Amino acid sequence: MAEDLIGPGYQCVVIGGSAGSIKVLIDALPAITPHLRLAIVVVLHRKNAADNSLLVHLLRSKTLMLVKEIEEKEPICSGICYIAPPDYHVLVEKDRTFSLDASEKVNFSRPSIDVTFESAAVVYGASLACVLLSGANSDGAHGLIMAGAHNALIAIQDPATAEMPAMPRSAMNVVENYHILQPEQLAGFINNLA
Amino acid sequence: MQIADEELELLVADLHDRYGYDFSGYARASLKRRFERLAGLDKFPSFAEFRYKILKDPVYIKRVVEEITVNVTEMFRDPHFYLALRAEILPVLATYPFIRIWLAGVASGEEAYSMAILLYEANLLHKTLIYATDINPAVLDVARKGIYPAAKMKQYSENYLAAGGKGDFSEYYTARYGYIKLNEELSRRMIFSTHNLVSDATFNEFQVIICRNVLIYFDKTLQDRVFHLFNDSLDIFGFIALGSKETLKFSGMSDKYKVLKSGEKIWRKIS
Known part of the structure; x- marks a missing residue:
């Protein structure tokens, strides 16, 4: 993985994960530069809504960055780590605000990683980076195809290091150009984006 | 099917001018996703055919409104x-x-x-x-x-x-x-x-x-x-x-x- 070849200039990174991804994120957060000039958007599958405030607290304790649950119509600002709320899909509007959507689950998931990858790709294009972490289903794969079509940068966790390799693996089966990421490389990868 | 921004505005105008449904105040990202989802469900090969159906078939409009608006709900949600x-x-x-x-x-x-x-x-x-x-x-x-x-x-x-x-x-x-x-x-x-x-x-x-x-x-x-x-x-x-x-x-x-x-x-x- 040639992370030193990735130049700055990215404005947003969307990180998608499911089972086995929280630990990767928690381990990476302390090493991510707090005042990065890009927005971090985290879309994780969770079993129930009550887990979410716990998750936000947990992530907050690992970084000086502002970590917050996404509010609808909120402007997307750099230097902030946004967490998708439970039971809503997260979309990005052209004016770079978030909008939320409580429609049907996608890949049995709400929030769905596909939905946010696709929507962010349309708005940010080549200034978007997408990271897909461990998980047990195939959410994210289709979104990465769309992100690739909009020239976004794609990184996928090495399935060999993933607690649940199915999600990174199904993405690798369909996505053409991507970087393979070791969990300990995640922070450096993100720091190099901006 | 992917719907471009200007195509989405055409559909919004069609629904308003032809049928009186005003979606102009809807947030665009999810509206676009709903239209794309519907075009996919109903297997339209192109945007032109999707739009033609909407313009020419008043019966189909019922389905459009039904699918564009989100009707997901449950008992005692939250x-x-x-x-x-x-x-x-x-x-x-x-x-x-x-x-x-x-x-x-x-x-x-x-x-x-x-x-x-x-x-x-x-x-x-x-x-x-x-x-x-x-x-x-x-x-x-x-x-x-x-x-x-x-x-x-x-x-x-x-x-x-x-x-x-x-x-x-x-x-x-x-x-x-x-x-x-x-x-x-x-x-x-x-x-x-x-x-x-x-x-x-x-x-x-x-x-x-x-x-x-x-x-x-x-x-x-x-x-x-x-x-x-x-x-x-x-x-x-x-x-x-x-x-x-x-x-x-x-x-x-x-x-x-x-x-x-x-x-x-x-x-x-x-x-």
């Missing part, structure tokens, strides 16, 4: 919300001689029946009218019948208990052939009607207005219109309840309302 209703609002309503509740954007009606069960258990249903409205006549037909897939009852029964339900949930319906029908005692106090929050005016005065997960699909301007409509339709000291990610805070009328209980999206009108 059980803590119903706990708060039970604890904070029903005791106030109990002091009124007559109660009018407006459920705006009620979709297939699961929320209306949840509300009716709450009122029934508090012995208030007999003096309540529940006005259940939606933009979409087809989902209101489902709501009116109160027939839902039996497969969902396990989830609803868990929600009911988490929402503070004290009875046996299965006594509120009869099951047959994979479906359940909610008891007609529950719907006897409901009035179903189409109402479009985008264009229609206030039609009554209410003590409670519940509109959850509808405003997230609207842009700021349309949200403001709806907040004014609700304000004009709500009695002083009445209650407004929104979805868990929606807020009155930036509506320009937040000084007229106070948050009823922290953590819940329920406000009381105080002036």
Whole structure:
């Protein structure tokens, strides 16, 4: 993985994960530069809504960055780590605000990683980076195809290091150009984006 | 199918000019996704054919409106919300001689029946009218019948208990052939009607207005219109309840309302 070849200039990174991804994120957060000039958007599958405030607290304790649950119509600002709320899909509007959507689950998931990858790709294009972490289903794969079509940068966790390799693996089966990421490389990868 | 921004604006204009449905105030990212989803479901090979069908087939428009608007709902969704209703609002309503509740954007009606069960258990249903409205006549037909897939009852029964339900949930319906029908005692106090929050005016005065997960699909301007409509339709000291990610805070009328209980999206009108 040639992370030193990735130049700055990215404005947003969307990180998608499911089972086995929280630990990767928690381990990476302390090493991510707090005042990065890009927005971090985290879309994780969770079993129930009550887990979410716990998750936000947990992530907050690992970084000086502002970590917050996404509010609808909120402007997307750099230097902030946004967490998708439970039971809503997260979309990005052209004016770079978030909008939320409580429609049907996608890949049995709400929030769905596909939905946010696709929507962010349309708005940010080549200034978007997408990271897909461990998980047990195939959410994210289709979104990465769309992100690739909009020239976004794609990184996928090495399935060999993933607690649940199915999600990174199904993405690798369909996505053409991507970087393979070791969990300990995640922070450096993100720091190099901006 | 991917729909480009300018194609989306064509569809919005078509629906308005030809059929009178105004989606211009809808947030574009989710509207675009809904149109793309529909074009995919109905297997249109190109945008041109999709648009032609919309322009030429008034019957298909019913389906378009049904699928473009989000009708996902469940009974006792967010059980803590119903706990708060039970604890904070029903005791106030109990002091009124007559109660009018407006459920705006009620979709297939699961929320209306949840509300009716709450009122029934508090012995208030007999003096309540529940006005259940939606933009979409087809989902209101489902709501009116109160027939839902039996497969969902396990989830609803868990929600009911988490929402503070004290009875046996299965006594509120009869099951047959994979479906359940909610008891007609529950719907006897409901009035179903189409109402479009985008264009229609206030039609009554209410003590409670519940509109959850509808405003997230609207842009700021349309949200403001709806907040004014609700304000004009709500009695002083009445209650407004929104979805868990929606807020009155930036509506320009937040000084007229106070948050009823922290953590819940329920406000009381105080002036």
